[in-house]
Amino acid sequence: MLVAEKIADVKANVKVWKKEGKTIGLVPTMGYLHEGHASLIQRAREENDIVIVSDFVNPIQFGPKEDLATYPRDFEADCKLCESLGADLIFHPEPSEMYEDNFCSYVGVNTLSENLCGKSRPIHFNGVCTVVTKLFMISEADRAYFGQKDAQQLAIVSRMVRDLNYNIEIIGCPIIREEDGLAKSSRNTYLNPEERQAALILHKALTRGEEMVRTGEKDATKVKAEITSIIESEPKAKIDYVEIVDWNQLQPIDTIDQDILCAIAVYIGKVRLIDNFIVTE
Numbered sequence: 001m002l003v004a005e006k007i008a009d010v011k012a013n014v015k016v017w018k019k020e021g022k023t024i025g026l027v028p029t030m031g032y033l034h035e036g037h038a039s040l041i042q043r044a045r046e047e048n049d050i051v052i053v054s055d056f057v058n059p060i061q062f063g064p065k066e067d068l069a070t071y072p073r074d075f076e077a078d079c080k081l082c083e084s085l086g087a088d089l090i091f092h093p094e095p096s097e098m099y100e101d102n103f104c105s106y107v108g109v110n111t112l113s114e115n116l117c118g119k120s121r122p123i124h125f126n127g128v129c130t131v132v133t134k135l136f137m138i139s140e141a142d143r144a145y146f147g148q149k150d151a152q153q154l155a156i157v158s159r160m161v162r163d164l165n166y167n168i169e170i171i172g173c174p175i176i177r178e179e180d181g182l183a184k185s186s187r188n189t190y191l192n193p194e195e196r197q198a199a200l201i202l203h204k205a206l207t208r209g210e211e212m213v214r215t216g217e218k219d220a221t222k223v224k225a226e227i228t229s230i231i232e233s234e235p236k237a238k239i240d241y242v243e244i245v246d247w248n249q250l251q252p253i254d255t256i257d258q259d260i261l262c263a264i265a266v267y268i269g270k271v272r273l274i275d276n277f278i279v280t281e
């Protein structure tokens, strides 16, 4: 497996692979890889000749009060995992390699970034769209793999690719969970043992909400109220949002009569966790 820190090195390899007619799958990550990331890499391995994993904690998607400085990192372990999964190249640039002095070009998606995480993280999705665009340009990938864990991100990146005619296919992959239901996340490592236990409330609340929707409940307010009350039963949990939006435009809805995303963000102590379910007709 090749390890590249420079954009020029990735491009040089991509040039050769493209000449050979090989297809390229890209898995963008912020590192500290776990089985959720592994599932994306495995899928990319199955569907492409070449697999590139990017491992980059993207500073421009973090707000000033967020956890950029403390975001967990373990590049050596990431390399081992990627190698064991048969990745061809891991791209691990310094921030200064991705953002040169006087960097001032950004990509953004309106409407879909207004609600959910976009509300409390106003610059987040412009940062995501910008870095993802750069990674698409650098890797010339045919396909890129994103987890449903970050459902709003998946929707926004898919819309950006459609609206701006990017030559890439976006593949959404299911949420990978711990055995007890907690969605796998690099941020789970921040949780102490009591908080780790308390964090189970997210999956418990969503499981109940999904059951209501799947057995015919159409009133979004009722579903949100039930999810909210389950989360509030956990003293360590503080809700950022509990929202049901249409899966097309990510706008809040009152009546569940179309494809929906039910998404939550909850603080367990100081750790902000997200989770969701999607119900399509």
Ligand code: AMP
Pocket: 028, 029, 030, 031, 035, 036, 037, 039, 040, 145, 146, 147, 148, 149, 150, 173, 174, 175, 176, 177, 183, 184, 185, 186
């Ligand atoms: P991150 O490193 O957190 O930016 O995540 C990189 C990619 O892995 C994103 O597309 C995430 O949605 C995806 N991902 C993270 N956690 C999971 C999970 N538990 N299941 C599936 N995909 C995930």
